[in-house]
Amino acid sequence: MPDIRPRIETEKLTAMYGKFTAVKGVSLAFSPNQVHALIGPSGCGKSTFLRALNRMHEVTPGGWITGRVLLDGMDIYAPRVNVMELRRRVGMVFQRPTPFPTMSIYDNVAAGLRLDGRRPAGEMDQIVERSLQQAALWNEVKDRLDESAIALSGGQQQRLCIARTLAPSPQVILLDEPTASLDPQGTQRIEELLFQLKHEFTIIIVTHNMQQAARVSDTTTFFYLGTMVETGSTEQIFTAPANEQTEAYITGRFG
Amino acid sequence: MVGIMAATVILAVLPLLFILLNLIAKGAGSINWAFFVETPAPAGQSGGGVGHAVVGTLIIVGMACLMGLPIGVGAGIYSAEYPANRLARLARFVADVMNGTPSIVVGVFAWTVIVANQKHFSALAGSVALAMLLIPMVMRTTEEMVKLVPNSLREAALALGYPRWRTSLRVVLRTALPGIVTGSLLAIARIAGETAPLLFTALGSQFFSINPTQPIAALPLVVFTYATGPYEEWHRLAWATALVLIIVVLVLSLAARIATRQRFTPNA
Numbered sequence: 001m002p003d004i005r006p007r008i009e010t011e012k013l014t015a016m017y018g019k020f021t022a023v024k025g026v027s028l029a030f031s032p033n034q035v036h037a038l039i040g041p042s043g044c045g046k047s048t049f050l051r052a053l054n055r056m057h058e059v060t061p062g063g064w065i066t067g068r069v070l071l072d073g074m075d076i077y078a079p080r081v082n083v084m085e086l087r088r089r090v091g092m093v094f095q096r097p098t099p100f101p102t103m104s105i106y107d108n109v110a111a112g113l114r115l116d117g118r119r120p121a122g123e124m125d126q127i128v129e130r131s132l133q134q135a136a137l138w139n140e141v142k143d144r145l146d147e148s149a150i151a152l153s154g155g156q157q158q159r160l161c162i163a164r165t166l167a168p169s170p171q172v173i174l175l176d177e178p179t180a181s182l183d184p185q186g187t188q189r190i191e192e193l194l195f196q197l198k199h200e201f202t203i204i205i206v207t208h209n210m211q212q213a214a215r216v217s218d219t220t221t222f223f224y225l226g227t228m229v230e231t232g233s234t235e236q237i238f239t240a241p242a243n244e245q246t247e248a249y250i251t252g253r254f255g
Numbered sequence: 256m257v258g259i260m261a262a263t264v265i266l267a268v269l270p271l272l273f274i275l276l277n278l279i280a281k282g283a284g285s286i287n288w289a290f291f292v293e294t295p296a297p298a299g300q301s302g303g304g305v306g307h308a309v310v311g312t313l314i315i316v317g318m319a320c321l322m323g324l325p326i327g328v329g330a331g332i333y334s335a336e337y338p339a340n341r342l343a344r345l346a347r348f349v350a351d352v353m354n355g356t357p358s359i360v361v362g363v364f365a366w367t368v369i370v371a372n373q374k375h376f377s378a379l380a381g382s383v384a385l386a387m388l389l390i391p392m393v394m395r396t397t398e399e400m401v402k403l404v405p406n407s408l409r410e411a412a413l414a415l416g417y418p419r420w421r422t423s424l425r426v427v428l429r430t431a432l433p434g435i436v437t438g439s440l441l442a443i444a445r446i447a448g449e450t451a452p453l454l455f456t457a458l459g460s461q462f463f464s465i466n467p468t469q470p471i472a473a474l475p476l477v478v479f480t481y482a483t484g485p486y487e488e489w490h491r492l493a494w495a496t497a498l499v500l501i502i503v504v505l506v507l508s509l510a511a512r513i514a515t516r517q518r519f520t521p522n523a
Contacts, residue, residue, distance in 0.1 A: 056414055061339070088416035098411035101427040111425075112415040164415065 006051060007032040007202040007220065008090075008172055009225035011068040015048045022048040025067065026228040028221060030172075035194050037202045037217035039210060045226040046206045050174050053204065054082050055092035071172070079198075088112065089164035090172045095180045097157030097162075098113065099149035108160055112168040114185065126159040127167055134200075135163035137194050155186025173197065175205040179212065191216050210250055214238050222246045283496035285491050294463060301488055305496050307463045308472040311378065314465060315457055315473055316447050318382035324390030324439060330390070331397025331435075336423050338402075347398070350391035361387050362452035370456060378464075378471035381457030385446040387507065392445065396438025400431040437511040444507035446502050450475035473502050 006029035015167070016025035023045040038046040038092050051057040052065050055076060069076050076086050109128045113119065117204050119127075128145075132138040137159040149160055158178060165173060180185040192217045195204060207213050213220050214234060221231040222243070230243045241247045248254055289304045296303030334343040365384035370376055404427050413420040424444075428435075453459070458477040460469075474496050481493035 023482075056410065059410065059413055084416040084418055086416075087414055092414040094407060094411060096407055096409045098405075100408065100411070100430070101425055102432070103277065111412075115416055115421075152344075161411070168416065 001032075002188045003030060005073070006030055006070075006169070007072060009032040010049075010053075010202070011070070011147060013049065013052060013065060015045070015052045015057055015063070015065045017048075017060065018204055021125050022226055023052065028228060030202060030204055030219075032171075032202045033198055033200075034218040035198050035205060035216050037213035037220045038204065038223060039208075039213050039220060039253070040223035040229075042208075044223040046223045047176050049223065050176055050204060050206050051092075052094055053172070053174055054087050056087070056092060071243075084115070089170050090174060091168070091170035092174045093158070093165050093176065093178050093205075094159050095134065095177045097154055097161050097181070099152070099157050099160050101148070101150045103149060104146050105149050105152070105160060106143050108149045109163050109167050111164060115168075129180040131158075131163040131167040135159045136173075136189060136196075137163055142249040153186075155182050155189060155200045158182060158186065158190060159193070162190070166197075171203065172202045172204065175203065176231070177206055180208065187212070208220060211240075222249060224249070278494060278498040278501060282494035282496075285365055285495035286498065290495060294309035295461060295492065296488065298486060299488075303488075303492070305474065305477050305492060305499075306473070306479045307460065308496065309499075310463060310465065311342040311457070311460070311472040312447060312474045314467065315378050315385060315453070317380045318379065318467060319389055319446060320443060322382065323386035324393060326386075327390040327393025327442075328397050328435060328439075331394040332423055334394065334430060335401035336419075336427070338407075346394070350394050352519055353387070353391035354395065357451075357477055358384075358388055358449050359451035359454075362455055365452065366455040376456060376458035376470040378457050378467045378469065379449075381453045381471070381473065383507045384452035384456050385449060388446050388449065388452065389442055392442040393435075393439050396442070397431070397435050400434030400438065403434065404430045410505065433514050436514045440507050440511040440514065441499060443505045444511075447503055447507070450479050456481075474503075480486070 008030045010026055010028050012025045012027055014025050015019060026049060038050060040046050042247060051060075053069060053211060057063045058067060065077065069084070075081075078088075083187075100111060103111065106128055109131050110124055113124060113127060129138060129142075133139060137156060140156060149157065152160060153250045158181075158188070162178075174216060181192050182190065191212065198218075205213075205217065217234045219232065220237040221236045222237065222241075222244055222245070230237065230241060230246045232242075236246065238250060239245065241250065289302065290305060290306075291309055292306040293302070293304035294307045295305070330346055333340075334346050337343050362384050363381050365387070369380040370460055371385060373380075408420055408426055408430060412426040413419070417425065453473050457476065458470040458474055459480060460472045462472075464471050477496045478493050479501065481489035483494070484490070484493075
């Protein structure tokens with residue numbers, strides 16, 4: 001790993017649903033401007049871990065954590081932290097595209113921006129265009145920004161959701177199996193996008209698809225039964241895993 | 256077997272058809288411009304209309320909506336967004352009981368609380384009675400519609416940094432709105448035809464009035480009073496008024512269907 005301070009760091013992070021422990025004491029560091037992949041079989045805690053990084057885990061009834069999560073060295077679970085502001089710094093894209101059905105394409109992208117007060121219309125237009133361009137969607141929708149977002153295809157909807165996440169200029173983007181509901185073409189476009197986005201953002205992606213992790217990420221972390229089994233550079237994890245379970249999983253012997 | 260079921264379907268729609276045809280036959284002839292703008296002619300004379308009751312019903316139902324819709328919609332959103340909350344569970348239970356309460360009981364209650372205290376009948380008392388019928392209906396439909404909004408939309412808004420209340424209003428409520436409008440229109444259609452709660456509250460009147468603190472006429476009360484009255488002219492007006500009432504209900508139901516149609520546009 002490069003010798004710079006991590007953007008996000010977890011210290012003995014344990015995430016619970018009521019009495020059930022989904023993530024057990026995971027300590028990890030994610031350096032900026034890289035794509036970090038979290039892999040593991042269903043129910044291994046990788047999504048729960050991801051959701052703890054922008055405090056979405058606590059939205060689920062019964063969700064709570066112990067341990068610490070540091071964003072640029074600041075504990076995001078400290079009592080004085082404004083959760084709404086935190087989520088604008090750590091954006092999230094979900095498994096299924098979730099455009100707001102009552103809003104136009106433009107309003108979907110602008111939705112997060114409108115939270116921090118009025119902006120001049122010109123500035124808003126600029127940010128919406130920039131975000132759609134970053135999400136590689138601008139050329140497809142620039143002539144129909146006023147149309148409903150649900151008229152778009154699944155892949156376009158997911159890129160719209162990425163644009164919506166990018167608009168408030170977050171530092172970190174969390175993606176929870178963002179291509180799980182897309183066809184191969186839509187998947188490929190999103191993967192290409194991640195290469196572009198990592199120049200500006202820190203990206204953490206949960207994926208079921210090992211080829212995807214191998215293709216897009218710089219580091220890979222393997223989760224199993226709520227514990228972090230192994231973490232390292234993607235090349236190392238996929239060519240010379242240190243742990244037997246990791247090897248068994250990436251060679252397809254279980255999971 | 257199919258034949259028997261088809262027969263039951265016909266039996267089910269027959270009453271509405273029969274009522275409608277009967278009302279048209281007896282009432283349609285009396286409906287003209289004067290019917291909507293004039294007050295009843297003095298007893299024994301022909302002509303006149305129920306304009307005072309048209310205005311009265313608009314005022315009573317309008318005030319009931321002003322009171323009932325915000326409360327019903329607000330309670331419905333709360334109850335759906337915090338379903339496990341104790342207050343929400345209590346509200347759901349009370350709303351179910353209220354939905355089953357005979358409307359005349361609500362009328363008696365409004366009489367005790369408002370009319371008996373103020374020592375006179377009033378349009379406002381009628382509105383309060385109708386609002387009490389409106390609130391539980393609107394609350395329950397709002398709740399059902401809000402529950403249909405996928406949780407993924409709430410999470411998407413929260414993950415963007417929306418506070419809870421703003422998520423409920425900007426995303427959840429707006430997504431559920433067509434369904435809520437439909438439910439509200441049907442509920443308004445129901446209370447617009449209610450007679451019993453108005454008997455001891457709005458009372459009825461022979462004159463034009465827009466004063467909410469005074470007794471006021473209403474279409475269902477006109478039907479009730481005139482249909483049981485001694486004059487042929489009154490019966491004529493009662494038939495026509497009944498026809499107008501059923502048309503109002505039909506129009507509101509049709510409007511509700513049109514509003515619903517939007518809800519079935521493809522959704523994520």
